[in-house]
Amino acid sequence: MLQSPLDIPASGWRLDEEVSIFSDSVGQFFEKECAPHVPQWRKDGIVPKEMWLKAGEMGILCASVSEEYGGMGGDFRHEAIIAEQMGWKGIDGFGITLHNGIIAPYIESFGTEEQKQKYLPKIATGEIITAIAMTEPGTGSDLQNIKTTAKKNADGYVLNGSKTFISNGQNANLILVCAKTDPTEGAKGVSIMLVETDGAAGFERGRNLEKIGQHAADTSELFFNDVQLGPDAVLGGKEGMGFIQLMQKLPQERHIIGVQGMATIERAIHVTVEYVKQRKAFGKTIWDFQNTQFKLAECKTEATVAKVFVDRCTDLLLENKLDSATASMSKYWVSDLQCKIVDECLQLHGGYGYMDEYPIAQMYADSRVQRIYGGANEVMKMLIARTM
Secondary structure, three states: OOOOOOOOOOOHHHOOHHHHHHHHHHHHHHHHHHHHHHHHHHHHOOOOHHHHHHHHHOOOOOOOOOHHHOOOOOOHHHHHHHHHHHHHHOOOOOOHHHHHHHHHHHHHHHOOHHHHHHHHHHHHHOOOOEEEEOOEOOEOOOHHHOOOEEEEEOOEEEEEEEEEEEEOOOOOOEEEEEEEOOOOOHHHHEEEEEEEOOOOOOEEEEEEOOOOOOOOOOEEEEEEEEEEEOOOOEHHHOOOOHHHHHHHHHHHHHHHHHHHHHHHHHHHHHHHHHHHHHOEEOOEEHHHOHHHHHHHHHHHHHHHHHHHHHHHHHHHHHOOOOOHHHHHHHHHHHHHHHHHHHHHHHHHOHHHHHOOOOHHHHHHHHHHHHHOOOOOHHHHHHHHHOOO
16 A cells, blocks of 8 residues: 655644544555556546445545434544545546535535435435536636526526536536526625436536546536426525635635645655666666656655645644635645646656556646646635735
């Protein structure tokens, strides 16, 4: 099993024995049950639903959801461990961190008691696979200007609009859709609608989008044409709260991207050190060249700085003190560094680094989107600048 190549004392949140045991268990699950199948998932463009059920059986889904709603009763430490172990084992494209660390918290934090009882237990078992639909074809990070509408009628709401780049889009049977319940109110008119897709008339999945990387992830277009929703379809039961709900949870979403990036950085350095110490050129190993040692020394130094910062952000999040600007720093800076370090490590692999069968090539392709989703890094810098 991969261990971090960084020589950093464990952060306080890692010292709990239960967290350590959980980490080992999760790591073994991803290594034994998932890693052998990743090549096939990448070819298929989707993780099969049976694997979601297996993850549910293992207690990996809804790790931080309260036990009363079917979760494990943990906290963000457990979500961070899951994201970290997925990165270390190369399980890119399995949308667990979205399902666990982003969507389930929306429902548990903001849902009505009826919504929590109805959905969370099945989200925990994997019977329900979730997605959140924010982005539209003409609207990226500008959530205030979405065009999708949910208009009241005698039976509840009628949903119309389209969404794109939706993770878990082919598998999801519960989608949190950001829509305007009052198009005249700007951000105050946004609500999050709970859309059950099974048998929903007017709901249509578009194609499973072809991407540069993250090939195992089902990323989709979604279409809503006069989809009838019940009167209880608004998350939390009150219209116009969607933008506030989104803003409260975005710091956690963005820091999760930082945690994921950090795990990939560690894996990239680990596999590269192994490679350069075995590969020979001009009668020496690649490691014997000073350039190799200097490049990896730079990577380890920058990764060490990042790891300390990421763990500190996790501490802050656990204390409910992680603000939007600091979460934006975690997201933008670590994802930028991730792309830089993976690129350096690929270069040290030479021509083999460009071959898709090598993990470093897959990491290179999979890493690029980290600087875009969860809010483009340019948006992160705007948010940080506002605090100055």
